[in-house]
Amino acid sequence: MSVARVIVDVPSRETDRPFDYLIPPRLEGWVEVGSRVAVPFGGRTLQGIVVGLAEDASVDLKRLKELADVLDAVPPLSAELVELGEWMSRRWLCPLAISLQAMLPAALKGKTEKYITLARGAQWPADTLETYGDLKQALERHSPLKMSGLLQQFPDRADAIKKLLKAGLLEEAQKVEDRLSVRTVLTVFAPEPDALREGIAAIPARAAKQRETLEYLLAHPEPIAQQRLAEEVGTGTATIRALADKGLLELRQVEEDRDPYAGRNFPQSAPMRLTPAQAEAFAPIAGAVAERRHDVFLLHGVTGSGKTEIYLQAIQKCLDQDREAIVLVPEISLTPQMVERFKSRFGERVAVMHSRLSNGERYDEWRRIRDGRAQVAIGARSAIFAPFSRIGLIVIDEEHETSYKQEESPKYHARDVAVERARQHGAAVVLGSATPSLETYAAAIARGTAAAGARRAYAASAGEGTTALSASEDDAIRPVYVPLPERVGDRPLPGVTIVDMREELKLGNRAMFSGALADALRARLERGEQSVLLLNRRGYSTFVMCRSCGYTAQCPHCDIALTYHRGSQNLRCHYCGYAEREPSVCPSCQSPHIRFFGTGTQKVEEALSQTFPGIRVIRMDVDTTSEKGSHEKWLTQFRERRADVLLGTQMVAKGLDFPYVTLVGVLAADSALKLPDFRAPERTFQLLTQVAGRAGRHELPGEVIIQTYEPEHPSVALVRHHDYAAFTEQELGHRRKLGYPPFGRLISITLSHEQAPALIAMGQSFASKLRERASAAGLTGSNAYGAPNALEVLGPVASPIPRLKDRYRFQCMIKYRGDVDALGWTAQALQELAEAAKRTGAQISVDVDPQMML
Numbered sequence: 001m002s003v004a005r006v007i008v009d010v011p012s013r014e015t016d017r018p019f020d021y022l023i024p025p026r027l028e029g030w031v032e033v034g035s036r037v038a039v040p041f042g043g044r045t046l047q048g049i050v051v052g053l054a055e056d057a058s059v060d061l062k063r064l065k066e067l068a069d070v071l072d073a074v075p076p077l078s079a080e081l082v083e084l085g086e087w088m089s090r091r092w093l094c095p096l097a098i099s100l101q102a103m104l105p106a107a108l109k110g111k112t113e114k115y116i117t118l119a120r121g122a123q124w125p126a127d128t129l130e131t132y133g134d135l136k137q138a139l140e141r142h143s144p145l146k147m148s149g150l151l152q153q154f155p156d157r158a159d160a161i162k163k164l165l166k167a168g169l170l171e172e173a174q175k176v177e178d179r180l181s182v183r184t185v186l187t188v189f190a191p192e193p194d195a196l197r198e199g200i201a202a203i204p205a206r207a208a209k210q211r212e213t214l215e216y217l218l219a220h221p222e223p224i225a226q227q228r229l230a231e232e233v234g235t236g237t238a239t240i241r242a243l244a245d246k247g248l249l250e251l252r253q254v255e256e257d258r259d260p261y262a263g264r265n266f267p268q269s270a271p272m273r274l275t276p277a278q279a280e281a282f283a284p285i286a287g288a289v290a291e292r293r294h295d296v297f298l299l300h301g302v303t304g305s306g307k308t309e310i311y312l313q314a315i316q317k318c319l320d321q322d323r324e325a326i327v328l329v330p331e332i333s334l335t336p337q338m339v340e341r342f343k344s345r346f347g348e349r350v351a352v353m354h355s356r357l358s359n360g361e362r363y364d365e366w367r368r369i370r371d372g373r374a375q376v377a378i379g380a381r382s383a384i385f386a387p388f389s390r391i392g393l394i395v396i397d398e399e400h401e402t403s404y405k406q407e408e409s410p411k412y413h414a415r416d417v418a419v420e421r422a423r424q425h426g427a428a429v430v431l432g433s434a435t436p437s438l439e440t441y442a443a444a445i446a447r448g449t450a451a452a453g454a455r456r457a458y459a460a461s462a463g464e465g466t467t468a469l470s471a472s473e474d475d476a477i478r479p480v481y482v483p484l485p486e487r488v489g490d491r492p493l494p495g496v497t498i499v500d501m502r503e504e505l506k507l508g509n510r511a512m513f514s515g516a517l518a519d520a521l522r523a524r525l526e527r528g529e530q531s532v533l534l535l536n537r538r539g540y541s542t543f544v545m546c547r548s549c550g551y552t553a554q555c556p557h558c559d560i561a562l563t564y565h566r567g568s569q570n571l572r573c574h575y576c577g578y579a580e581r582e583p584s585v586c587p588s589c590q591s592p593h594i595r596f597f598g599t600g601t602q603k604v605e606e607a608l609s610q611t612f613p614g615i616r617v618i619r620m621d622v623d624t625t626s627e628k629g630s631h632e633k634w635l636t637q638f639r640e641r642r643a644d645v646l647l648g649t650q651m652v653a654k655g656l657d658f659p660y661v662t663l664v665g666v667l668a669a670d671s672a673l674k675l676p677d678f679r680a681p682e683r684t685f686q687l688l689t690q691v692a693g694r695a696g697r698h699e700l701p702g703e704v705i706i707q708t709y710e711p712e713h714p715s716v717a718l719v720r721h722h723d724y725a726a727f728t729e730q731e732l733g734h735r736r737k738l739g740y741p742p743f744g745r746l747i748s749i750t751l752s753h754e755q756a757p758a759l760i761a762m763g764q765s766f767a768s769k770l771r772e773r774a775s776a777a778g779l780t781g782s783n784a785y786g787a788p789n790a791l792e793v794l795g796p797v798a799s800p801i802p803r804l805k806d807r808y809r810f811q812c813m814i815k816y817r818g819d820v821d822a823l824g825w826t827a828q829a830l831q832e833l834a835e836a837a838k839r840t841g842a843q844i845s846v847d848v849d850p851q852m853m854l
Helices: 079-091 096-101 126-141 147-153 158-166 193-202 208-219 226-233 237-245 276-290 307-320 332-349 359-370 381-385 414-425 438-447 452-462 501-506 515-527 601-611 630-639 680-692 724-738 756-776 822-840
Strands: 003-008 019-022 036-041 044-054 111-118 170-177 184-189 250-255 295-301 324-328 350-353 376-379 391-397 428-433 480-484 495-500 530-534 543-546 563-565 570-572 579-581 594-597 617-620 645-648 661-666 703-708 745-753 790-804 807-817 843-848
Touching: 003 036, 003 096, 019 036, 044 079, 044 096, 044 111, 044 170, 079 096, 079 414, 111 126, 111 147, 126 147, 126 158, 147 158, 158 170, 184 226, 193 208, 208 226, 208 237, 226 237, 237 250, 276 295, 276 307, 276 428, 276 480, 295 307, 295 438, 307 324, 307 332, 307 391, 307 428, 324 381, 324 414, 332 350, 332 376, 332 630, 350 359, 376 381, 381 414, 391 414, 414 428, 438 480, 438 724, 495 501, 495 515, 515 530, 515 661, 515 703, 530 680, 543 563, 601 617, 601 645, 617 630, 661 680, 680 703, 680 724, 745 756, 745 790, 745 822, 756 790, 756 807, 756 822, 807 822, 822 843
Parallel strands: 295 428, 295 480, 324 376, 324 391, 350 376, 391 428, 495 703, 530 645, 530 661, 617 645, 661 703
Antiparallel strands: 003 019, 003 044, 036 044, 111 170, 184 250, 543 594, 563 570, 570 579, 745 807, 745 843, 790 807
16 A cells, blocks of 8 residues: 655644555545645544655554545645745744644644444443433434534533443544535526426416516526525525425535625726836836746835836736736735725636635635636735645735734745745746835845945945845845836825924923924815824823832733723733723722823824814724724725824835825834834834825825934934935944844744743753854854854843743844854754753744844
């Protein structure tokens, strides 16, 4: 018999290898690479993925167990996706089971169910039958029964069921089942017209509704859902079933997609004529698609420069070749607008995949892609795993966004996965942004494809001859630089005013709106124009403090202050979800002088209503967009001008395009600058530039007002002139001095445990092993940014947030550059650490190329 090599769904380092199983004759021909299978494993039945097939095995065939079942007629993963999963496992040091599971829709992440049956041929003793006869009867009527269903029917018989299993009177079987099934609808199929006419003639006069039903089918012969037919005719389903019993029509269960956009009408749109600048940017991308050539492009276009139209026309080129395209967007809030544009252009060929759809909707969109009924997939990070087989183009919009990096294992970056997947297919990748990440920008400059001015700026900061990415050629992304420096129609970028809030205080203005911003908001209200306000803090107040004793409300499970939410009148931890009621007196000293400090979006919403009576405000943050469809609802209302102000966190800063938005206000531009993260200046500049780009995108001119306590900081000051090049030159200079990306690379190791001392010992052991290897290899351990090949280990130290969810956290940071096998050494050190972690209950988290340092 053939052998299947299976990765079992046990996400641990100890089981991170294929296990061999015999393929029984009944399953021969059904098992392929990428098949989901049920396998016996350690006394349980678990789900696994077949990653290889062979005629022999690494052990004696007689000792191998057989596959229990194949779970799908068509493998959910292709051989190409399995290969991609293996690459992800190596690239981000995670178990292969985790990387493969990341590619499956939630509906296919199977769970093991226990079933109970009567044992064949077993004779029940009279006393047992007298006591448990009702249980036996239930199993005789319906067998097998799920254990959960049996316990629901007999809630007091758990011990009895165990006893009967041990006595051999009952048997237990395990089965892996999907969390969701395909939805079917009972559908009516009409016979041929002549048969229908004969049927109508045979219906007696008293059965008027039956005759009316058949007459409707004669006029509308296409298949129709039974419920809809009953509604159309004005009868009950019993009438339709009676006709089916007579053989006058046929009832069949038919699969039906759970379409998240059912009933929505998307007017057809035609390609727009490209401006000369757009045409110049489009040409190299279209050339790569036409030649089926793998290449990566950085489309660096200012806000409003028409990047989306270039995406659309490049995708059309791809579809004309009978190939497929994936479009990634960073925020769920961007998806409705992108869906509208893409559905209007490509209609039913577009599938949408993001986390705010139900599991059923995502599963059905995934099936549309797998079955070839959709050729374009739009979605957030995980849409990169769409089961296409002929990919010609992958677009990553707002490529700089950190949301493309997954923060749970597998900690992949969608940009890197996109490039690797495109390489497998010979496809083009377009990375679009008005503010590219410094790593991507520097890599494009290093390729030598950028304009002379950009190269001079890079050379001034980085030094001539410096390699942009500290990585091997196989691992580096080297995009072609494609600039798009002007807005469509030569519309000007909005003017930016930076307001020093220290000066506002000196003038006696203690309100959250500066005089300039208040006047600008008032002017827009008078003219009937719209405004966008950004404050990247949700809630009402950021912390609560007693003015008598200094007590600050802290989360009991995390080392973080609680945020006050006025609507629910509670204090909430935004990390673990802990909540407590709003205090009326200080819990420490019983003083009534409890005060709420800091400002969140809820407080701004209240202040707007008080300052501008009658103003209509839409607030978009995590608290107001948790319900399904809420993003689309709020954005549609704003587009229809049913609100004057769109207030929100960073979800309102990117990609949105509204013709009547002429004012953008930023309330706390420097709120993220003091975070313990070397990328904080870059993220601040990107966020401010992106939100500034929401203003003046159409005929009406735009204005941006940025409020800050640090107007001289480059991340704020350089936004005034939208000067990405100047900011990049300065920031790359800082990065080079410290050896941070793109001039070095990082691996973050986080250890967590309920007891801090255990973490310190483990962290020191891990760090010392890596330092020994670096020293033995002759690398400069003390200066990872000064030598061509070097590795430096920092830590262990307490994490910036030392405790989360009752677990203490310590970090080690590996900084390296050049030809250094940092991944291999880290994997070896982690393997040696795994036994100690298992023994003590410590958890180890590895983040290769981390985006968040907290």
